[in-house]
Amino acid sequence: xxxxxxxxxxxxxxxxxxxxxxxxxxxxxxxxxxxxxxxxxxxxxxxxxxxxxxxxxxxxxxxxxxxxxxxxxxxxxxxxxxxxxxxxxxxxxxxxxxxxxxxxxxxxxxxxxxxxxxxxxxxxxxxxxxxxxxxxxxxxxxxxxxxxxxxxxxxx
Amino acid sequence: xxxxxxxxxxxxxxxxxxxxxxxxxxxxxxxxxxxxxxxxxxxxxxxxxxxxxxxxxxxxxxxxxxxxxxxxxxxxxxxxxxxxxxxxxxxxxxxxxxxxxxxxxxxxxxxxxxxxxxxxxxxxxxxxxxxxxxxxxxxxxxxxxxxxxxxxxxxx
DNA sequence: CTAAACAGAACTGAATCAGTCCCCATTGTT
DNA sequence: AACAATGGGGACTGATTCAGTTCTGTTTAG
Numbered sequence: 293x294x295x296x297x298x299x300x301x302x303x304x305x306x307x308x309x310x311x312x313x314x315x316x317x318x319x320x321x322x323x324x325x326x327x328x329x330x331x332x333x334x335x336x337x338x339x340x341x342x343x344x345x346x347x348x349x350x351x352x353x354x355x356x357x358x359x360x361x362x363x364x365x366x367x368x369x370x371x372x373x374x375x376x377x378x379x380x381x382x383x384x385x386x387x388x389x390x391x392x393x394x395x396x397x398x399x400x401x402x403x404x405x406x407x408x409x410x411x412x413x414x415x416x417x418x419x420x421x422x423x424x425x426x427x428x429x430x431x432x433x434x435x436x437x438x439x440x441x442x443x444x445x446x447x448x
Numbered sequence: 449x450x451x452x453x454x455x456x457x458x459x460x461x462x463x464x465x466x467x468x469x470x471x472x473x474x475x476x477x478x479x480x481x482x483x484x485x486x487x488x489x490x491x492x493x494x495x496x497x498x499x500x501x502x503x504x505x506x507x508x509x510x511x512x513x514x515x516x517x518x519x520x521x522x523x524x525x526x527x528x529x530x531x532x533x534x535x536x537x538x539x540x541x542x543x544x545x546x547x548x549x550x551x552x553x554x555x556x557x558x559x560x561x562x563x564x565x566x567x568x569x570x571x572x573x574x575x576x577x578x579x580x581x582x583x584x585x586x587x588x589x590x591x592x593x594x595x596x597x598x599x600x601x602x603x604x
Numbered sequence: 605c606t607a608a609a610c611a612g613a614a615c616t617g618a619a620t621c622a623g624t625c626c627c628c629a630t631t632g633t634t
Numbered sequence: 635a636a637c638a639a640t641g642g643g644g645a646c647t648g649a650t651t652c653a654g655t656t657c658t659g660t661t662t663a664g
Contacts, residue, residue, distance in 0.1 A: 294452050294531055294538050294569070297621065301541045308557040322640070330556075335624055342642060355631025358640045371565060375450055382450050385457045400486075401464040405581045409527060412572035413450070420568065425561045453652065478609070491655055498611060511662025514609045 300378045303340045304425055305330050307374065310350065311366045311426040320352075320359030340378065347377030366426060372417035382417070384410045456534045459496045460581055461486050463530065466506070467522045467582040476508075476515030496534065503533030522582060528573035538573070540566045 309329045313321050327337035341360050344350045349369060350360045362369070376382055387406045465485045469477050483493035497516050500506045505525060506516045518525070532538055543562045 294450075294456075294535060294573075295540050296450055299622070301543075304558055305556060312557065324640090333623070336622075338641080339623080345641085346643095352641060353631090354629075354641050356637095356639045357632060358630080360641085379450060384451050387457075400461060401468065402460055402581045405576075405583070408580075409573065409576055412576065413569055416568035416572045417565065420561075420565055424564075425558045427561070455653070480609085489654070492653075494610080495654080501610085502612095508610060509662095510610050510660075512606095512608045513663065514661080516610090 296375060297379060299336075299340060300375055302330070302332055302336065303344060303374050303378050304371065304422075306332070306337055306340055307344070307349070307362070307369070307422055308426040310360065310362055311422060320357075320361045322359040326360070344374075344377055347373075349373060349377055366423035367421050369422040370418045371420045371422070371425065372414055374422070375417060382410065382414050384413060452531060453535060455492075455496060456531055458486070458488055458492065459500060459530050459534050460527065460578075461488070462493055462496060463500070463505070463518070463525070463578055464582040466516065466518055467578060476517045478515040482516070500530075500533055503529075505529060505533050522579035523577050525578040526574045527576045527578070527581065528570055530578070531573060538566065538570050540569060 306326050309326055310321060313319070313325075313329075323338040323341050324334055326341070327334040330337065341350060341352075345352045345360065349363055351363045352358065352360050372382065385406050387400075462482050465482055466477055469475070469481075469485075479494040479497050480490055482497070483490040486493065497506060497508075501508045501516065505519055507519045508514065508516050528538065541562050543556075
């Protein structure tokens with residue numbers, strides 16, 4: 293289905309809640325509080341926050357009265373960042389990775405083209421910030437269309 | 449990893465070979481021939497072609513001297529079409545589907561925003577045709593990265 | 605009638621996902 | 635100094651999905 297994992301989904305939700313609570317970088321929110329607010333199981337939220345912290349998207353305070361805060365303003369965190377943090381580098385196929393080599397290297401007709409797709413998707417995910425995701429309603433509801441016919445004309 | 453399945457990957461490869469063999473809509477290629485050319489296991493290629501046929505991307509001739517041909521010109525088949533055919537509708541999250549409803553409908557802060565992401569990705573995949581994928585080398589190596597194709601305009 | 609091809613479904617081992625649990629380190633409070 | 639609440643880092647497990655094979659039809663040229 294070309295889908296992201298639930299964990300990534302949750303990560304976005306949790307981060308969105310984090311945006312709404314502690315605005316810039318002052319107070320921290322505990323994992324438990326975020327779990328309650330987002331109505332997700334506490335251990336899972338905890339796990340996600342750990343991964344986000346390791347990836348540098350959130351900062352953590354340990355000890356009593358500890359918690360998490362965003363490491364950067366919400367406008368500077370993209371969905372691509374979150375996906376990468378939770379799922380690893382964005383690579384639509386095996387071939388899309390840097391040091392790859394499948395058995396077909398050399399005679400595979402699509403070899404170099406997956407990169408294009410990968411970049412297109414990465415670009416799409418990079419263009420959407422956490423701040424946008426946190427807005428309760430999309431400003432105007434997109435008319436992205438289904439227009440596969442954009443590029444590619446002079447050929448047959 | 450936000451990745452497509454191997455089957456989809458194979459589907460693109462097989463279709464690319466199909467583009468290169470029978471040009472417009474004349475001769476058919478057998479599943480076995482395509483498997484040989486693409487160096488993929490024959491039963492798997494067969495399975496993929498069946499699914500592509502069911503989705504209407506290729507046409508099949510049955511009986512002896514049967515085979516497959518593209519149902520449309522390669523310029524009119526997008527990568528999004530192939531992904532949809534093999535993996536089902538493109539839905540990055542459960543929430544991205546039409547008649548959805550997760551437990552959080554109503555108080556989920558990102559509820560309406562996944563749609564935006566989904567459309568951005570769909571747009572990216574729709575903008576790349578099978579014809580492009582079949583070209584041995586990408587003409588100019590893309591600077592697609594900062595240009596997410598379609599969606600996402602009015603933002604921060 | 606037969607051989608070669610597609611059609612459709614069922615089946616299975618392997619991999620990944622989702623979620624939990626446990627034990628350790630840190631730190632404010634008592 | 636002891637305690638309790640918090641994050642940190644794994645390990646573990648059931649469920650799901652993937653990838654690939656196999657089997658049994660159906661069609662059709664020779």
